[in-house]
Amino acid sequence: MAWDIVGRRFSDDDFATYVDGLSLSRWKPDFIVLHNTAVPSLAQRPNGFTPQHIQNLHGFYLGKGWSGCPHLFVDQNGIWVLNPLTRKGVHSPSWNAVAWGIEMLGEYGSEPFDTGPGAMVRANAVSALATLCKKGGFAADTIRFHKEDPKTTHTTCPGKNVRKDQVIEAVRKAMQPPAASDAKLVIYRQGMGDQPAAVIPAELRGGAAHASSAAMSSATGIPSDEDRMVSVRSFLGSRYSLKWVAESRKVFAVEK
C-alpha cells in the first residue's frame, strides 16, 4: 500500500511550532527511539540531505514493502519530517506501534558526535527530542536507543559515540523553560520629576534587556500593535536614554 511522507525540513524553532499544531488524537506514542542512519554516513552526506535524497529514502522504504518509515531524519541543517508524526512508523520491530522513531544522519560507531557536523546533528536532534518529549508528555529519561530493542539486529544503533546519559541530560536541559530573570526596567518620563512612570519586569536575552511591548507602550505612549517580549533598546532607544546597572539588575530608561 502506498503511503506519503511529509518531506519537509524544519529549523528547530519551526519544528516546535509545527509539532504544536499537530493533533495526536488518532495515534499517540509512549516514547521515542533514537537511531543513526549509519548508511549514509556524514562523510557520504557532507552537506546533509537534499529533497532528492529524502524522496529516494521514501522510495527505498516503499520498495521494502514497509507500511511506513522513521518519523524524522535529522541532519546538520535541520529536522526532516518523513513519516507523519500523527501515525505510527516503521523503525524498531518491538516498538513501531508505541514509539516515534528519530534517525540522525551519521555513522556514530566511528564518526564524532561531539565535534564538527556530528555536533550540529546532535544539537538538532536534542532540540527535536525535547520538542517531542514535551508534546508527548514524556520525561527525557524515557528515550530509548534502537539497540535496546530485544528484537533488533541493529545491536549498535545509534553508535557507541552517542552516549545515552549525555543525550538524556541535554534533552532534560532543553525541556526546561529559560531561567526566570529578576531584572527590572525603570522608566522615567519628562515632567514627572523623580517618580518613575513604571517599573516593568525585564529579562536578559543574549545580553540585551527585553520587556513586554504592551507594558512599555502603556508607560510611554509609544504604540505597540501586539504584546510580546521585545528588545528594550529597539522599542525605546530612539526616545529614551538607557542605562544598565548590573548590581541592582535594573535598566533605567530616561525620556530624552
Ligand SMILES: [Zn+2]
Ligand atoms: Zn536504528
